[in-house]
Amino acid sequence: MTDIVAPETTPAPTGWRDRFFAWMPREVDARVRVFAWLSFIFEVFIIGTGGAVRLTGSGLGCSEWPLCTPESLVPTPEQGIHGIIEFGNRTITGVVGILAIVVLLFTLHIVGGRRAFTTALWFALGGIGAGCVLYAIATVAGHDELAFPAFAAGLLLVAVLAAVQSIRTITGRRDLPVLAWIVLVGVIAQAFVGGVTVLTGLNPLIVGFHYVASLALVCVTAAFLVRMREDQGPRERTAPTWFMILSHVTGLALAMTIFVGVLTTGSGPHSGDANVIRTGFDASVLAHVHSWPGYILTGLVLVLLVSALLLRLPVRNWLIVLLAAIAVQVLVGVWQARDGLPALLVGIHMVLAALTAATYTVVMLKLKRPVE
Incomplete structure (x- = not known):
């Protein structure tokens, strides 16, 4: 089997950019495989931690989202072990998101070159900006409880737009970028659904959907592991x-x-x-x-x-x-x-x-x- 080599790109000026992109893989090498496996493992692991939240009665260990309490990001002593378990699951969500970002950026650089990579970063900045705007609108309108969900919704919307634009413009193989984008968009959406789960008082139907979506992401990361070892065509x-x-x-x-x-x-x-x-x-x-x-x-x-x-x-x-x-x-x-x-x-x-x-x-x- 031959590795997938990125298309030739115009050399950039020497400096920090070259040093940074020199670390980025140009083939589906060991670095990509390691992060892809870590992404799969943590997608499975977060199902276990999410189950622990539910099975220990810690679903409302943090009464707010994304803050744990109205005044604190982390659990307070009054919340006891339930707050620690719920906050631990939220922390794992951050790890899952970081791994999804790394796999996506590696994949874009392999398939689409430097331009696809930098375009994704610009979209990321745009998503953060859109989230901040929606956050400010909700706050000014006096709906503080909707501020953070609005931020997540803005980030999710721009991520979807970025995925569509990225897949449309890539001239190389598209299966790996599609799978990587699905995982990242899914992780962002899952964070949003997790917030809705808390805000709705653990509605069992939303909790069930939250689990099924996590299971689907496990399948997508497994598909990436299979396809990254196969040739395109x-x-x-x-x-x-x-x-x-x-x-x-x-x-x-x-x-x-x-x-x-x-x-x-x-x-x-x-x-x-x-x-x-x-x-x-x-x-x-x-x-x-x-x-x-x-x-x-x-x-x-x-x-x-x-x-x-x-x-x-x-x-x-x-x-x-x-x-x-x-x-x-x-x-x-x-x-x-x-x-x-x-x-x-x-x-x-x-x-x-x-x-x-x-x-x-x-x-x-x-x-x-x-x-x-």
């Missing part, structure tokens, strides 16, 4: 048509399993705070409903694995990993249901769901390969 299928169709049906079963699982958690005892109103659904009934697509998913993956082994398809090793992840999920799900949903097992179940979805993403991407 046309791709061809590595499996028969019926196998491709069955793989997509399996994806629907996985999506349904996760969806019902989110509803089940949103109706169970782990609300994030003792005073939060639940969805109103019967959690015990949903737990049984949740198992149905789970068992269907297990059967479909087993059929895919046996078929891949018989046909000696390249994707067979990843299907073994997927089946193992689902098997562990089933065991943890049955165990937690019989033991009254202990917090630790619920948290493990949440993280495993994200890893299962990421593995399925890899399987689907491996069903095609670059044309040699």
Whole structure:
């Protein structure tokens, strides 16, 4: 496999710019791979810390957003361990955002050269400026509680515009920039949704959406890890048509399993705070409903694995990993249901769901390969 080399650009004047860009990679080298893996790991890790917030009843450990209290950015002694857990999760969000920015800038420099990199920085300054303007408008209008959400909305809007402009103007491969932009925009949007979650008193539907969005970002970062090791250009299928169709049906079963699982958690005892109103659904009934697509998913993956082994398809090793992840999920799900949903097992179940979805993403991407 050949690495992806950036297009030739006009040499810039010597000085600090050259020294800075000399550190930026011109190929998908070890630096990019390290930061891409860190981005994936922390996307999974933040699901774990977010689960800890919910499972320890720390959802309102910080009563405000983005401040922890109306007077303090960090938790105060009066908030105790709940404030520390909630603030810790918010801190991890910052780490996830920084990693997303680094991966994006590296990717833009690799694919689009210096111009794509500097254009993204100008958009970043514009986003901060737009956020500040909206913040000032909300403050002057006397809506202090909307000031920080307005800032985040301005930043998010400019990030979307920057992504569209960047993808339209890049002349090289676009898959890696698209994936990198999705992660960064998603992280900004998640910070906004996290604020809405606090301001709405941990509405279970918004909390569920927050989790699903985090899981989707895990899948996108996994897709980046796969695609950054492959050449650009046309791709061809590595499996028969019926196998491709069955793989997509399996994806629907996985999506349904996760969806019902989110509803089940949103109706169970782990609300994030003792005073939060639940969805109103019967959690015990949903737990049984949740198992149905789970068992269907297990059967479909087993059929895919046996078929891949018989046909000696390249994707067979990843299907073994997927089946193992689902098997562990089933065991943890049955165990937690019989033991009254202990917090630790619920948290493990949440993280495993994200890893299962990421593995399925890899399987689907491996069903095609670059044309040699």
